[in-house]
Amino acid sequence: MTDWSLPKPSNSINLVVLFILGTMLAGAAELPYGGWIQIPILSLIWWQISQQETASAKQQFLAGMSFGLGYFVLGLWWIYISLHDIGGMHPVVSCMAVFLLAAGMALFFSSACLPLYFTQRNRLTGLMLASSWVLIEYLRSVVLTGFPWMGFAESQFNGPFAPVAPFFGGLACTFLVVWVAWEFLQLKKNILLSGVCIISTIVLSQLAGLWTFIKPIGEPLSIRLIQGNFEQSLKFNPQAIEDQFSFYTVAIESEPADIIITPEIAYPWPQSNLPAGLIGSIQQFSNKTSSNILLGVIGESSGSSEVKYTNRALGLSPNLATYQYDKSHLVPFGEFIPPGFHWFVNAFHVPMSDFARGQLDQPPFSIVRTGKETINAAITICYEDVFGGELATRIHQSSKPVNLLINMTNLAWFGNSQAPAQQLRLSQLRSLETGLPALRATNTGITAALGPDGKILAELPQFTQGVLKTNIQPYSGTTPYVFWGNAPILSLSCLLLALGFIRQRRI
Known part of the structure; x- marks a missing residue:
């Protein structure tokens, strides 16, 4: 048959x-x-x-x-x-x-x-x-x-x-x-x-x-998110670096806001070697206008005989001591070389950084407003937005209640690809998990303000130079996920x- x-x-x-x-x-x-x-x-x-x-x-x-x-x-x-x-x-x-x-x-x-x-x-x-x-x-x-x-x-x-x-x-x-x-x-x-x-x-x-599980707290914050759109391939060009310094400094000092944020490593030079008076000038602007400012810089770790650099968010608030957050979750083969792989980097002449890690229990950044509630923001730098459990633990264990998420990113490394959209979805998921609004300041995009439900409230077009000006409502409260991870x-x-x-x- x-x-x-x-x-x-x-x-x-x-x-x-x-x-x-x-x-x-x-x-x-x-x-x-x-x-x-x-x-x-x-x-x-x-x-x-x-x-x-x-x-x-x-x-x-x-x-x-x-x-x-x-x-x-x-x-x-x-x-x-x-x-x-x-x-x-x-x-x-x-x-x-x-x-x-x-x-x-x-x-x-x-x-x-x-x-x-x-x-x-x-x-x-x-x-x-x-x-x-x-x-x-x-x-x-x-x-x-x-x-x-x-x-x-x-x-x-x-x-x-x-x-x-x-x-x-x-x-x-x-x-x-x-x-x-x-x-x-x-x-x-x-x-x-x-x-x-x-x-x-x-x-x-x-x-x-x-x-x-959350509710609005206080009045909305006025925000300015600066998108420089500088090519990553020019990061070692002295003239390009000078232009980048000038753009961000002028953009910061052009208009006050409750919170002004630059992207990750917007100032691509060790903090101690930045042009004389640059940080002081921005601090004076902060004092004069009551603006809170977050700068992306290259920090330097202390407590070691060997100088180690960090991926840092430097916070300046009116008449207060400088705040700093050093990135703690680094990118393997991008920001640090895992043990046993130095031979690969040396053999293929891979251009890489080897940053020091920040502590996991760093405090949030306090946004100070005259006569109004202080708003506390949990900082993440680029890749850290991937790890929802770590962020939830930080918020749960924070000595101050967290009302806002801030992510500073530079995705110029990945050109015109789907990487920015992928990371945006990760930020949106973090807002859903924590019930908190989020601000994303990026170099080439996607610079955006997100609501506590993760939905986009305002954004800048990708690969353009500009400043996103809008308001964001901070929230208080804790979701079950933040509590039990x-x-x-x-x-x-x-x-x-x-x-x-x-x-x-x-x-």
Whole structure:
């Protein structure tokens, strides 16, 4: 009897399909309603990975690697710009570095898929997969100081599970994305049960947005966010540096405001070597106009025989001592060289910085206003906006109540890519998690003011030179996520994995 059934796709074809689906998953994050669009694409990925239940561990591993590689190659390609266009690294070496980073990140995705191999398929499989994903994403945020960029959570700002963030944070959003995508796959087996799970989860998540944990405090702040739009390739050009100094100083002193903020390292020179009188002149302007000012400078650490530089936010307030915040979570291979990798940097002549770390418990910046409440702002510098758990811990343990978030960034390293939009979504997620408005001062964009719900209140066009003038309302209060951090979702994930494996052994 002739067999007219279609042949199963070969493993190599399946891996190519998974790679393509991974790139589609990353591309969807950049679209309006991207968090919604990612869920059916992820469901297709689960279908591709699970269609051969007898697949070996090696095949399951390669399947996870394939879609993870496609996801991160597209999502992180902008690193090539910083290595080649700005850093001058050879194109082949730059491509190799991006590929290796994407492969390293894909290893985490592949590991998160292991429950599909080690367990029998039942109603617990989706929950175990989501739990595994949460734990692996948490590890991705801590291994080698962490690189949790391009997680599913930040896309959920434009998805169904954003209202969960103030309760349980971005990792909880990740859990729901993975589980609901798996339940979509189960509709063909039990349309009623899976349909109820999907609909009820989305409805309950949306209803969670009705709760508020914060309230306005005092009068709105007048703000000025300065966007210089200086090319990173000119950072060692003396004339360009002089022009940059002049622009920012003139822009600061042109008009008062409650808070004036420059981007990260707007003054790209060690603080002690800045032009004589520059900081003093800005301090006099602060005293005269009652303006609070944050400058991005290169600081110098104290307490060591060897001078170490820091990525610093320097705060000037009317008639008060100078404030400083030194970046504590540095970028691996960008701001510090991990132990054991100096040989790589030396061999390939990679242009890199090696900054000192600031303390984790640095106080917030106090914005002083005559006759009005003092507003306290938690500072993050660029990459630190990725780590929601660290920010929540800082706010929870702060000796002063935090009313506002401020991020100072320079993404000129990454040119005209999706990196600024990706970091904007991270800032929006941080506002959701903490319930606090945020100010983003960047060199090339996206300079913006965000409300406590993460929505954009005002912004400047990218790659333009200008000043964003608007008002921002500070808030007081604490969200559950700030209070308990990632502990609930990590505990739940560990419990579900343990119960799942115990049940598998009994079957």
